[in-house]
Ligand code: HEM
């Protein structure tokens with residue numbers, strides 16, 4: 001009897017050890033990472049994000065995108081934040097970022113506030129992860145506990161940024177294979193693309209779609225053409241249009257309703273609802289905002305887990321724009 005009961009006591013302990021082993025192969029990130037070393041971290045970040053979004057609502061979208069562009073290029077390691085210098089080429093002028101990625105000054109302001117509170121403790125990569133969550137919440141989206149403990153890269157790669165972030169000309173296979181390669185499912189792809197419910201895109205990224213594609217609502221296409229986005233490449237390339245035509249500063253599920261009405265702005269948006277395998281996920285999110293919200297949260301947490309630097313890897317940058 002005694003041995004039977006001690007055996008059954010051992011089962012949860014064994015299960016725990018197995019989980020510990022499995023867990024140690026992925027990141028050791030945790031929401032409590034700074035609870036002793038920087039207890040007021042979250043309260044320090046949020047008001048800086050809030051005031052930036054108050055000044056310009058789109059900034060919330062720009063920060064969410066920066067986090068994506070960080071995580072997809074060699075993991076969430078703050079590499080996207082590094083400036084180019086005469087002897088160093090970072091990622092800011094890579095094809096997906098040049099004339100496009102923004103929000104760096106906001107990250108600088110947050111970093112300054114955090115350095116005043118807890119000098120030398122919190123990574124830029126973690127600051128970006130928290131700011132992306134806060135931006136989502138401030139624009140009306142769901143919240144989650146941000147896992148922390150990432151460290152900052154001492155390198156960056158323009159070539160990796162060119163190759164790792166999918167272009168808006170991607171087809172569904174290209175998108176799913178890129179996401180799958182990073183451990184993100186097809187469902188994560190659709191849920192995370194839902195962040196195109198906020199923010200803006202430049203004419204150069206939707207010109208071919210609004211002039212030449214057929215799976216597009218014709219009055220929507222017309223609205224997005226001239227004068228704002230002339231057909232000739234080179235003219236008006238940087239002119240902006242909202243990714244979600246109804247509520248571009250509200251994090252809701254209108255993006256999916258638009259896709260069903262063939263009003264996706266980017267080619268890579270509309271491929272998610274074009275008679276293929278992801279149509280049913282788009283329908284689910286369009287009619288069920290809470291399913292979208294919980295899948296989006298799950299996707300953001302998974303994306304935030306991509307190849308972090310931890311332990312003694314990398315560094316805690318003093319200034320997010322340069323290595324120490
Ligand atoms: C699925 C593949 C994706 C593609 C091909 C893609 C492509 C793009 C493009 C081309 C733009 C407009 C950039 C410009 O014209 O300057 C954009 C904007 C944006 N993207 Fe994505 N994106 C993808 C996934 C994501 C993900 C996963 C997120 C975040 C979780 C995201 C968040 C955003 C946001 C918030 C904006 C608006 C940024 C602003 O207004 O500054 N995107 N995306």
Ligand SMILES: *[C@@H]1O[C@H](CO)[C@@H](O)[C@H](O)[C@H]1NC(C)=O
Nearest residue numbers: 093094095157158159160162
């Ligand atoms: C990345 O893409 C940009 C823009 O197309 C190009 O100018 C640059 O040379 C590319 N960088 C690398 C390292 O391939």
Ligand SMILES: *[C@@H]1O[C@H](CO)[C@@H](O)[C@H](O)[C@H]1NC(C)=O
Nearest residue numbers: 207208209211212231232233
């Ligand atoms: C539309 O397609 C035609 C034919 O392939 C091409 O010549 C033209 O440049 C395209 N226009 C845009 C705006 O992409």
